[in-house]
Amino acid sequence: MSRFLLAIALLAPATAMAAPGGVPELPPYQMRAAQPAGDRLQPGRDPRAVFEHSCGYCHLAGGMGTNLLTKQMMMIKRPPSDGLLTNRRDLTANYVKAVVRGGKGAMPAQTRVDLTDAELNAVAAYLAQKPAKGKK
Numbered sequence: 001m002s003r004f005l006l007a008i009a010l011l012a013p014a015t016a017m018a019a020p021g022g023v024p025e026l027p028p029y030q031m032r033a034a035q036p037a038g039d040r041l042q043p044g045r046d047p048r049a050v051f052e053h054s055c056g057y058c059h060l061a062g063g064m065g066t067n068l069l070t071k072q073m074m075m076i077k078r079p080p081s082d083g084l085l086t087n088r089r090d091l092t093a094n095y096v097k098a099v100v101r102g103g104k105g106a107m108p109a110q111t112r113v114d115l116t117d118a119e120l121n122a123v124a125a126y127l128a129q130k131p132a133k134g135k136k
Helices: 001-016 047-054 064-075 093-102 119-128
Strands: none
Touching: 001 047, 093 119
């Protein structure tokens, strides 16, 4: 009986802190996007959808990867918007692939189970496709 009362006492503050009207929606970086349709081992899947599914929980707005990169960008006098990988104009496909497979800083290396070679090629091309600032 005392365990039951202890459990209720521990849960009571959490219940009192719940938002009015129910549970608030999670921010986008905490919601993993749906896996895009198609064979993970074959090219041709939507690269943006692959990025959002496989990388978004860290690299969408508010994610830990974005927050860390934003801090780094600001330290080297670059705009905070460069913390979002999709805003970067200095990424090459080879660099993206090297960081994804080898890891960097707080980012762990991603295996071929996490992100297949076809998916990595799509994401790398997606992030590297933007022309450098001032060039078109």
